[in-house]
Each structure stands twice: as structure tokens, then as C-alpha cells.
Amino acid sequence: MTQLGLPESIQACLFDLDGVVTRTAVVHAAAWKETFDAFLRERDGENFRPFDSAADYDEYVDGRPRADGVRTFLASRGIELPEGSPDDPPDAATVNGIGNRKNALVLKKIRTDGVEAYEGTMRYIAAVREQGLRTAIVSSSANTRDVLRSIDAERLFDVRIDGVVAAERGLPGKPHPDTFLAAARDLGVEPSRAAVFEDALAGMDAGRSGRFGYVVGLDRVGQADALYAHGADVVVKDLDELGGRA
Incomplete structure (x- = not known):
């Protein structure tokens, strides 16, 4: 494991928006x-x-x-x-x-x-990028860009796959893995070298069926067991628990 709490093979991190980056769930x-x-x-x-x-x-x-x-x-x-x-x-x-x-x-x-960001997630994303890993935001929301801009976070992601992009490309949403697979493809990495960060059970299903290299569950509401059952490799309450603090 790296100091970011990820397998050494991981080259990219794919983050859900609501409940992972922002307190909008x-x-x-x-x-x-x-x-x-x-x-x-x-x-x-x-x-x-x-x-x-x-x-x-x-x-x-x-x-x-x-x-x-x-x-x-x-x-x-x-x-x-x-x-x-x-x-x-x-x-x-x-x-x-x-x-x-x-x-x-x-x-x-x-x-x-207004919209509030999870500070632990923001610190973690900064640490991920400092380590040279690529980042994507993957959300079913059609309002993703506006929400990211409201917290000055659009610049933190190399790729955005959201409800707008999914509709344009005809991508089925979670629990299907297609939006995460599209993000990995746009970043130029194999799914086995990408980590998925999700708080939703449907997101866990997508991470598992897409055969991603690592699936991180964010337990914001006390459903750790369900997150594991749906495919999480690790479950944390905040990304600070994985490491990478500035």
C-alpha cells in the first residue's frame, strides 16, 4: 500500500460527487x-x-x-x-x-x-494529485459542473463524466460500471489500475462489476456492512483515514 492507502498499482482515482466530495447526498x-x-x-x-x-x-x-x-x-x-x-x-x-x-x-x-465540501476529501484529492495520480469526477448528476464550480473544485479533476456526458454518449448509469469505465478510458488507464471512491451501494456494484483495482466505500450514514457486501475493498468514514494528509 502507498501512503495514500491504495495499492501500488493504482494510477488514477475516480470520485463520485454527492456524499464523497460534497455534502449534497x-x-x-x-x-x-x-x-x-x-x-x-x-x-x-x-x-x-x-x-x-x-x-x-x-x-x-x-x-x-x-x-x-x-x-x-x-x-x-x-x-x-x-x-x-x-x-x-x-x-x-x-x-x-x-x-x-x-x-x-x-x-x-x-x-x-449553498454547497459544502468534505474537507477530508479535498485534502485527499490534493495529496493524490501531488503524488502524480490522475483524477476524475464520476456522477449521475446533471448539475455536477455547477456544483464543482461553487466549491472551486473543477480544476481538481482531469476528466468529468456526469449526467450530461453520460446522456451524450449513451452510457447507462450506476449500478452499471459504464460511467466509471469511460472515466478510466478518458484518463488513459486500465480499470485494474484505477480506484473508485463511492458512498452509494449502486456505486459499489459498479466498482465491483467493472473490475476496478480498488473500491473505497465512504460510510456517511452507518452502512459499512452493506458497502462491503456490495463490493467495497475498504470502508472509511472519511478519506483522511486512508492517509495523504497535507
């Missing part, structure tokens, strides 16, 4: 809850069962592209909706409409409260 969870609860309450009436912002979020939504999260959660409740189109209004009873409602809420919360 909780913002997304709150927006999903508000969105799904409004939909379910109107649909189910007295039989309304709320969205669980911990269990449902982790299992069905976290780390997935927005529309996939809508489909996966609704399927868990036996609900199927029309796809609609990407420009559906937020009040449309379609997969895209619900996704757009959630995105509007996230953007409102971010504008109101």
Missing part, C-alpha cells in the same frame, strides 16, 4: 422524499406509505441517474408510469416529470443553502 435524499411523498400521498390517499429517506434512498435511488431512480423506487411499490419526455413539467405524472420535480427542488435547496 442529504440534500438529494430530502428532495426525493418531498417529491415521492407528494406523489404517493395524492395517489394512495389513506394507504399512503412515505418514502424512507434512509432505506428507500440507499436501496433504490442513491447513485442512480434520476430517471432510473424514479423507475426503481416506483417499481418497489408496484407502480409503473409513462416515461414522458425530458422536458415534461414538474407536475406531470410521468417518470421524467417526477424526476424534473425532484431536480427543481434540489436546485432550490442548493441555491438557498
